[in-house]
Amino acid sequence: MNDVAAAAGVALKTVSRVVNQEPGVNAATAERVHAAIDLLGYRRNDSARTLRSGRTASIGLVIEDVADPFYSSLSRAVEEVALRHGHLLFTGSSRESPERERELVLAFCARRVDGLIIVPAGQDHGYLEPEFADGIRAVFADRPPGAGCEADAVLCDNVGGARTATAHLVAGGHRRIAFLGDSPTIFTARERLRGHRAALAEAGLPYDEGLVTMGPPDPDRLRADLARLLAAADPPTALVTGNGRFTVDTLRALAALSPAPVRLGAEPYLGGLALVGFDDFEPADLLGITVVAQDPGRMGRTAAELLFGRLSGDEGPARRAEVPTRLIPRGSGELPPA
Amino acid sequence: MNDVAAAAGVALKTVSRVVNQEPGVNAATAERVHAAIDLLGYRRNDSARTLRSGRTASIGLVIEDVADPFYSSLSRAVEEVALRHGHLLFTGSSRESPERERELVLAFCARRVDGLIIVPAGQDHGYLEPEFADGIRAVFADRPPGAGCEADAVLCDNVGGARTATAHLVAGGHRRIAFLGDSPTIFTARERLRGHRAALAEAGLPYDEGLVTMGPPDPDRLRADLARLLAAADPPTALVTGNGRFTVDTLRALAALSPAPVRLGAEPYLGGLALVGFDDFEPADLLGITVVAQDPGRMGRTAAELLFGRLSGDEGPARRAEVPTRLIPRGSGELPPA
DNA sequence: TTGAAAGCGCTAACAC
């Protein structure tokens, strides 16, 4: 900037004004400065700008795994909003490790991001306290912050969605409905189970623990659990799967267990079992799978807009936003009990 | 840092040494400094560190779209390697716009990232010249840099993979094989078509332009093209689809066009049409779709490792790495001609 | 083993 100023025969500050498009610079002077900039190939150093102004024009996003379609859709939406606000985006995957979540968040904070969007893996966010005191803002997405941490959160209507899924099957005449969910350590998994139970209770159906299996996504375990369920004296006639990955893995397991070839569409499906998946996934339409769809794009957008609201001075108590779900019937959830 | 130094009764520089784990600090002194750090809740400001030292310990990744499974897998691999090298990752999606690609890259450069991994949308990378001169390193992934830009690139074996796909169908007895690809403005689409043509030529089969449709991913266009192909006097007996999105959209179109219910597995499939898709996608196994799989994770890892090699002083001429493909037979590609 | 001083490239605050 110094060199540019010298080349243009003006003061440093004038160059700064031109570069930042501040008003109050003579057009002719600005022209000379621009010429000098082009001549010298000058580009502003944002690190210095950041250091001086205190704002980095960047935000950090911590998710579970970029390669998971749910989170990558969320990422895209966040990226979109960030760019519209002139901010750049740091991304990191926690891989469901509280340790990594913390490291990533703190690394972003050390870079002095203006704000954070966090899909928390851990339950304790006390480590954010000093950052909050420093003025960093955070919005939690998909899962709430740990107890004692006052921060905005954007959540899916997990209970309502799961209730809808189960109620849909109940309305179709099913009485024995199995629930295959993620590990109960995960917030969304617990909430969805709650919704499932609520639907059963509303229908006056008993809650049978033998029809519930929850655990980390391990195809082998899932297949074993499913085989056990189906071999029982009184097997389920329908399944509710707790997220996109579980739905696909369940289909794989069923295909492996099924004697007859698997068929697409609204035909008798997978040995007559009905299925409703929580969370939509790419070719669920081709597979004829009924789902309760989430809206990761909307979740990301909502979280990002909430964050930028905070960054532009919106104070006030922590907010909770809830993103609705939508039942999409495609055949598998409309099969009558065998 | 000043405050910490005062609290610990040492000089600023000593705090710096402790924070950076530089050798040559008395254990007792370090202890006092640590105590002061904890007491004051001090965290280093990386912006200032960056400004002074000139290294940001961050890299920028520009891809086409985070929400595309191919690129999100690539992202995850890059992220993994970056973290292992103690670097943070800026991510941005160009959305196939050369304009946006350029803006993102330059924004990352203004942040003084140490290096870049770019999936280029544009053909002209002259704008990188001054950045290269400044010491920024770039590795291109999935597509090569525009002419005149000397930079490393990690590419998929597009020609070989497409040749394998078509040759596989030829070996199965097919003589009329349609190719449904992405817009010819895209490098990979052109290369894959080349591979397809090479396989036809090697089999002594004619190249029929009427069996090729290329264009941006638009389901309606694809369906119209497919309807036209199938209604022709001499329709194809097999299809090669040019990427994951096209494969799924082709299946959708076929399902819409098909009078009979669509079936999965090795059964007569989609009116007897055989299909090999370029690029694997999540439940292709469930759908029984034969594919030539790419390896986005390996591509991302290779690109990132190449970049970090450069960052640690590896000079020398620009390199090209090629990531192999793998044919995965699942039924749809093994159907005989109708 | 520790410290003092200079300065990275920029913007804020205030002259003129």
Add this chain to the structure above:
DNA sequence: GTGTTAGCGCTTTCAA
């Protein structure tokens, strides 16, 4: 409309 000065928080260099 333009310039001057100070200083953001750190690392580098050199001295003790």
